[in-house]
Amino acid sequence: MPWAGIGKVDRKYDGTNLRVGIVHARWNSEVIEALVNGALDKLKELGVKEHNIIIESVPGSFELPTGVRMLANKVDVVIAIGVLIKGSTMHFEYISEAVSHELMKVQRFMRKPLIFGLLTCLTDEQAQARAGLTSDGHNHGSDWGAAAVEMAVKVEE
Numbered sequence: 001m002p003w004a005g006i007g008k009v010d011r012k013y014d015g016t017n018l019r020v021g022i023v024h025a026r027w028n029s030e031v032i033e034a035l036v037n038g039a040l041d042k043l044k045e046l047g048v049k050e051h052n053i054i055i056e057s058v059p060g061s062f063e064l065p066t067g068v069r070m071l072a073n074k075v076d077v078v079i080a081i082g083v084l085i086k087g088s089t090m091h092f093e094y095i096s097e098a099v100s101h102e103l104m105k106v107q108r109f110m111r112k113p114l115i116f117g118l119l120t121c122l123t124d125e126q127a128q129a130r131a132g133l134t135s136d137g138h139n140h141g142s143d144w145g146a147a148a149v150e151m152a153v154k155v156e157e
């Protein structure tokens with residue numbers, strides 16, 4: 001397979017037979033909703049059947065690792081989606097660090113692909129832009145959907 005070049009998907013990955021889990025936090029719900037919809041649109045574009053998508057919500061990003069574990073045995077890949085926005089305390093730093101490391105550990109535990117959809121933003125504007133909610137923004141949920149299908153197909157090859 002000739003190298004497609006940095007940033008280019010080397011082929012179209014077929015999600016027809018995949019079961020995909022989406023675990024999302026409920027904080028910053030407007031941004032979360034846009035990210036989840038971005039991921040769903042891309043999953044369906046790549047052939048994932050609606051009845052093969054399980055969506056689970058958790059209170060906040062700190063609960064994402066537990067939420068992923070709840071779905072791990074039911075699907076081929078999980079997308080974990082959360083939005084952390086820096087406030088006036090160190091809460092943001094501690095949750096960001098803890099959740100990032102724990103999600104990586106959970107991925108090793110579940111032995112399946114886990115897509116990292118935790119936005120760690122310094123401002124609400126940054127979060128809005130990364131959910132495609134601003135004129136110059138881009139919905140990262142779409143990228144996470146594509147990554148989920150690619151990784152789930154590749155690990156089965």
Ligand SMILES: O=Nc1c(NC[C@H](O)[C@H](O)[C@H](O)CO)[nH]c(=O)[nH]c1=O
Nearest residue numbers: 025027059060061062082083084085
């Ligand atoms: O504080 N800010 C945020 C937050 N806090 C709640 C935390 O994740 C957890 O649910 C509770 O501490 C209970 O365990 N959760 C987010 O997803 N984004 C935030 O910006």
